[in-house]
Amino acid sequence: MSASGTTQPPSPAPKADDSKLEELLSRIKARVSGGDSPPAGAATAGPARPALEEAPSGEPVRSRGETLIESLRKPEPAPAAADPDAPFVPLEPRSFREARLNESEAEAIALKYLLSAVSATGRDVAEQLKLPFKLVDELMFQLKTDQLVVYRGTSVCNDYQYQLTDQGRDRARRLSEHCTYFGSAPVHLKDYIESVGRQSLTKRHPSPEDLELAFSDLLMNKRMLYRLGPAINSGRGLFLFGAPGNGKTSIAERITRAFGDTIWIPRSISIDGEIIRLFDPSNHEAVPHEKTEGVMHSQLAVDRQLVRIRRPTIIAGGELTMDSLEVTLNKSTGISEAPLQLKSNCGSLVIDDFGRQRMGTDELLNRWIVPLEKRYDFLNLPNGKKIQVPFDQLIIFSTNLEPKQLVDDAFLRRIPYKIEVVDPTEDEFRQLMRLMAGKLGFEYDQAGVDYVIEKHYRAAKRPFRSCQPRDLLLQIKNFCLYQRQPLSMSPEAFDFAVENYFAVM
Numbered sequence: 001m002s003a004s005g006t007t008q009p010p011s012p013a014p015k016a017d018d019s020k021l022e023e024l025l026s027r028i029k030a031r032v033s034g035g036d037s038p039p040a041g042a043a044t045a046g047p048a049r050p051a052l053e054e055a056p057s058g059e060p061v062r063s064r065g066e067t068l069i070e071s072l073r074k075p076e077p078a079p080a081a082a083d084p085d086a087p088f089v090p091l092e093p094r095s096f097r098e099a100r101l102n103e104s105e106a107e108a109i110a111l112k113y114l115l116s117a118v119s120a121t122g123r124d125v126a127e128q129l130k131l132p133f134k135l136v137d138e139l140m141f142q143l144k145t146d147q148l149v150v151y152r153g154t155s156v157c158n159d160y161q162y163q164l165t166d167q168g169r170d171r172a173r174r175l176s177e178h179c180t181y182f183g184s185a186p187v188h189l190k191d192y193i194e195s196v197g198r199q200s201l202t203k204r205h206p207s208p209e210d211l212e213l214a215f216s217d218l219l220m221n222k223r224m225l226y227r228l229g230p231a232i233n234s235g236r237g238l239f240l241f242g243a244p245g246n247g248k249t250s251i252a253e254r255i256t257r258a259f260g261d262t263i264w265i266p267r268s269i270s271i272d273g274e275i276i277r278l279f280d281p282s283n284h285e286a287v288p289h290e291k292t293e294g295v296m297h298s299q300l301a302v303d304r305q306l307v308r309i310r311r312p313t314i315i316a317g318g319e320l321t322m323d324s325l326e327v328t329l330n331k332s333t334g335i336s337e338a339p340l341q342l343k344s345n346c347g348s349l350v351i352d353d354f355g356r357q358r359m360g361t362d363e364l365l366n367r368w369i370v371p372l373e374k375r376y377d378f379l380n381l382p383n384g385k386k387i388q389v390p391f392d393q394l395i396i397f398s399t400n401l402e403p404k405q406l407v408d409d410a411f412l413r414r415i416p417y418k419i420e421v422v423d424p425t426e427d428e429f430r431q432l433m434r435l436m437a438g439k440l441g442f443e444y445d446q447a448g449v450d451y452v453i454e455k456h457y458r459a460a461k462r463p464f465r466s467c468q469p470r471d472l473l474l475q476i477k478n479f480c481l482y483q484r485q486p487l488s489m490s491p492e493a494f495d496f497a498v499e500n501y502f503a504v505m
Contacts (some may be wrong), residue, residue, distance in 0.1 A: 015375065063108070088198040090303035092132055092265055096394055099131070099305070100188035105270065106139055108175045111148065111164065112182035115172035119163040121155045130267070132185040133159075143168070179275060179334035186270035187305050189387065192278075195306070196390040199263045199346045201235040202375075208260035213415055214257035218250060219466075224421070231417035232258055237372060237395035238405045242421035245465035248398040249315070251421065252350040256313040256396065262287050263346045264306045274381055276327060276336045283343055284309045312347035320357045325367055329382040336382060341371070344393045354399040355406045365411045368395075374412040392445035424451065424464050432469040440473050441487055448489035456498045471499045 040282055056060070061371045074300070093099035096106065106129060114120060120128075126136040143149045147167035152161040164172060182456040206214075211225050211232070215247075228455050231238040234257055240248040251462065265365065267279045289308045316324065320340075328337045341349060354360055371391040380386050397417070403418055430449060456462065473489070475497035481486050 006222070016150045017246055030152070033036055052371060060397060076333060080277065082375040088195060088264060090277070090306045091197065092301035092303045093135075094132075096135060100191060100232055101185055101270070103139065104144075105273075106135075106185055107143065109182050109185060110136070111168060111172040112176055113182070114162060114164050115151065115169060115176065116182060118325035119161055121161050122159045123155070123157075123199050125162070128182070128184075129404050132301070147420065149407055181268070181275050181277075181335045183277075184267040184305050186268040187266035188274050189269055189389075190270045192269050193390060195266075196345050196392050200257055200390075200392050201346060201394060202392070204235075204259045205233050210258045214338070215251075216276070218247065218252075218254065219435060221428065224251075224419075227350050227419050228255070231419060232394070234500060235394055236417075236418065237397070238413045239415055240396060240398045240419055241403055243423060244278065244400050245467040246423060247466045248421050249350070249352055252348065252352075252396045253313050253315070254349040255396065256311045259311055259347075261310060262308050264308055265345075266272075266306050271381060271387060272383070272385060274336060274383060276338050277344075278338045278343060279307050279309070280338075283314050285311055312344050313350065314347070315350040316340055317353050318356045318358065319350040320351065320359065321361050322367065327379050327381055339379065339389060341377060341393065342379070342389060345390055346392055348394045350396045350398060352398045355396040357402050366405055369411065369414065386457055424466050426464065426470055428466075429453070429464045429469065432466060433473075436469045436473050437489065440477055442471075442473060442477075442489055445489035448491060448494055451491040452494040452498065456494070456502070462502070468501075470503060475500055 024273070029036065031459070093101075096103050109129055113125060117124070122137050122140050123133055125140065126133040129136060139158075140149065144151070144162075147165055149162045149170060150165055152163040155161055206229070208225070208229060211229055228251075244250060265278055265284070267277070269276045269278055284307075287308045287310055289302055291296060291406050323338045325341060327339060329335075330337065351357075351364075372395065375391050377389055377391040378386055378390055396414065397403070402413060403415075430453075433449050434444050457464065472494065474491045476489065477487060477494065479496055
């Protein structure tokens with residue numbers, strides 16, 4: 001009965017296809033309200049459950065059982081879709097399943113770490129694996145239950161000091177025989193592919209202002225920037241060719257800046273139990289992530305399995321071999337190393353001095369002719385499996401030779417932009433002299449510059465090169481420092497520098 005004495009209307013009969021669900025919900029409702037539902041037709045002992053009372057607002061007050069039933073009937077909210085235009089920031093996983101990480105993989109890394117460290121707290125293990133402490137705490141409890149670790153002592157904040165048992169040391173040694181890796185928990189290949197897609201160069205379209213900012217520390221004429229702009233926007237690839245010393249490598253190094261400052265990459269990738277190390281301190285520059293302040297961001301923790309780096313510019317010169325373009329396995333450690341094109345994803349890969357590598361140009365052509373067209377690559381793993389990975393970088397071929405002397409038309413078609421880096425004009429040469437004089441601590445001497453241009457360039461019919469102002473002034477600086485003299489751009493100093501620098505040129 002309600003508060004007014006009227007009887008509530010009976011609930012409509014459940015549909016036939018919902019009969020099982022309604023039976024389950026009715027049992028839950030009965031248990032929450034204090035007992036099991038009697039079978040159909042049986043007499044009930046005691047008074048019937050009172051009808052719902054009405055709240056002052058006129059809405060019925062729901063019991064715990066009815067609230068539970070209502071929540072079960074409601075569909076689970078779908079996870080919010082990531083804004084494709086928002087900057088990519090990886091969020092910390094809330095479970096091993098969300099991280100696509102097999103618990104046995106995390107267990108193996110934790111055991112190998114404890115074998116190396118002898119003893120460590122749960123937070124030490126979490127820092128080593130770059131996983132949330134909550135997940136690692138559950139993992140360590142399970143290892144304790146399995147008698148693989150023991151508590152050596154307590155630590156702060158409900159933590160413990162852990163040490164391997166004899167059984168745990170035996171298992172850790174066996175795991176180390178297969179692979180010695182005990183660094184950050186690896187990121188699944190699917191998550192890595194998704195992160196590359198979110199940070200792809202194809203989604204970035206640098207403007208003239210972006211190029212001017214990227215090349216602000218170089219003296220670049222407007223025509224060169226005008227030609228570079230469309231090539232950089234294509235994100236495909238380009239040839240930079242011309243005489244040596246005109247800054248082709250310097251230009252290639254700064255092209256990446258036009259696409260933005262930083263990206264996120266995994267420290268390592270997991271593929272069917274194989275671990276491939278991706279983050280390479282010799283090629284990647286880590287950039288600390290600034291924590292966002294404010295209430296709205298207090299619950300958003302960054303996934304530490306990934307590291308924030310500057311968009312990579314990887315340069316491979318004459319040392320480039322075919323092995324550098326494949327996954328390589330270190331047999332002594334069991335750890336695989338990612339190839340150069342994988343490390344350069346979302347950045348630039350510069351093939352410097354193209355045509356002078358130990359591998360032939362035709363061999364490189366056959367290796368990259370499909371990736372340059374399709375923007376994906378196939379890699380062979382040490383276990384024999386072949387995987388598809390993104391090929392998302394700007395390939396820059398820098399050479400002193402004419403491109404048509406190196407490769408055939410099929411390859412040139414896949415590198416749509418061929419840009420010649422020409423010699424500087426006399427005016428640009430003078431500007432470079434003034435710029436480098438200030439950087440190296442000289443007081444600019446116009447008379448000295450006039451002298452070197454007239455005597456050692458015009459009279460000798462010697463072409464200008466962009467690198468020569470820097471190289472000549474360095475010669476003078478070293479001479480003045482040796483003679484304990486103040487830095488001076490005098491004619492005598494230029495004569496000394498030219499004699500050394502152009503001795504065989």
